[in-house]
Amino acid sequence: MLWTVTIVCLLLAGLIFRQRFRKRNEEPEMAGENxxxxxxEFGRAFPGEAIREVITTANGRTVFLRLHDGKAGCMHAHGHHYSCHLIEPGTVRVAGAGPKRLTIEFANAAFEGGLFEFHDEKQAAEVSLWMLGSFMPGIAAQDNRTAGQPT
Structure with a gap:
């Protein structure tokens, strides 16, 4: 009888440990959460690009990045994998779809576009400005007055 209770306790402890270990290993890899x-991941895909700011969508599945030279980047989570895009000038179309939502279409990756909801209106506006800046990234770097900097 004692052996039966000991074996059942060991099996139960093993199952609990397995569940905790599995959950702990999956949490850091939850795409978009971190x-x-x-x-x-973006640094691996584009090692020459410096990131200035990061904004995630409300569901955490998409990350928009503001880069150092006026360009923008986008990362979509597909399970445990990301697809990274460097948004080139003229390859994106942005439209407002509500106070916290943007409809974004990528010309070079149409399957990645769609409706994106952000945590607040400020983040949605910021991302739309990044996309607008990615249309002509060279202008801000050429003239400080264009970027709003005093001369």
Whole structure:
């Protein structure tokens, strides 16, 4: 009888440990949940691009990145994998779809576009400005007055 109770307790402890271990291993890999992971993945895909700011969507599945030279980047989570895009001038179309929503269409990756909802209106406006800046990234770098900087 004692052996039966001991075996049942060991099996129960093993199942509990397995569930906790599995959950702990999956949490860091939850795509879009960790901005640090997004920065690392984008850095692997585009090592020459410096990231200035990161904004995630409300569901955490998409990350928009503002880059150092006026360009923008986008990362979509597909399970445990990301697809990274460097948004080239003239390859994106943005339209407002509500106070916290944007409809974004990518010319070079049409399947990645869609309706994106952000945490608040400020983030949606910021991302739309990044996309607008990615249309002509060279202008801001050429003339400080264009960027709103005093001369």
């Amino acid at each position: 901005a640090g992971l997004a920065i690392l």
